[in-house]
Amino acid sequence: MKGIVFVKFNEFVEELWGEEFWDELLDEAELTSEGAYTTVGSYDDQELFSLITLIVEKKSISSKDAQFAFGKWVFKELYNAAPPGVHDFKDVFEFLHAVQDFIHIEVKKLNPDALLPEFEFLSESATQLSFHYQSPRKLCYFCEGLVRGLAEHTEQKVIVTQSECEHEGDKRCVLEVEKI
Incomplete structure (x- = not known):
């Protein structure tokens, strides 16, 4: 997993519970890394899961809630670090399509070894969008949080x-x- 995720996870934890x-x-x-993360490094996925497991145990929250909260929090951080052109998308559905069709393509240009999730869009109407989240990491709750963070950013009300x-x-x- 790319180091930016670990660096932001560190910031998230420190903001919520302290250094x-x-x-x-x-x-x-x-x-293995001893927590010495850099944004450009790559680290074993298991390190993130180990940290989440410890948070779950120590804070008596579910893994789902921990992943969701981090996803929601980190959206603005990733958005600010996103490649040029990303800031042109102002609608939740439009942005989600852009993740698959634009953002991940640009990320791969900069980091060819990045293992990114894929979205397979299943159905869409003016108010509803359904997509298959595909990732060997199985961070679907994190993805839910990212979508909620996106909705807050675009000031659109959604149910995920x-x-x-x-x-x-x-x-x-x-x-x-679902847009509400």
Whole structure:
């Protein structure tokens, strides 16, 4: 996983629970990187999952809630670091299409080894969008949070649900976004 995710996760944790809590997580997680993350580095995905697991245990929250909260928080951070042209998309549905058709293509140009999720759009109307979230990392709750962060950024009200979820025993994750 790209280092920017870890750097932003560090900032997220410190903002919510403080620098001492972040240091406590690093001490207990015994990470190969020792938590010395840079935005341009690449790190083992398991390091993020280990940190999330510790947060779940220490803060008595679910992994779903932890991933969702981080996704929602990090949207603005990733948006600010996004390639030129991304800021032209002002609608939630338009932006989600741009993730697949523009943003991830630009990210791959800069980081050819980046393993990015893919969206397969299943249906769309003026008020509803359904897409299959595909990623070996299975961070669908993080993706839900990103969509909520996107909605807040665009000042559009949406409901985000999953009609199918691998964590619930389904074969895939399908996110449903409804404008209200």
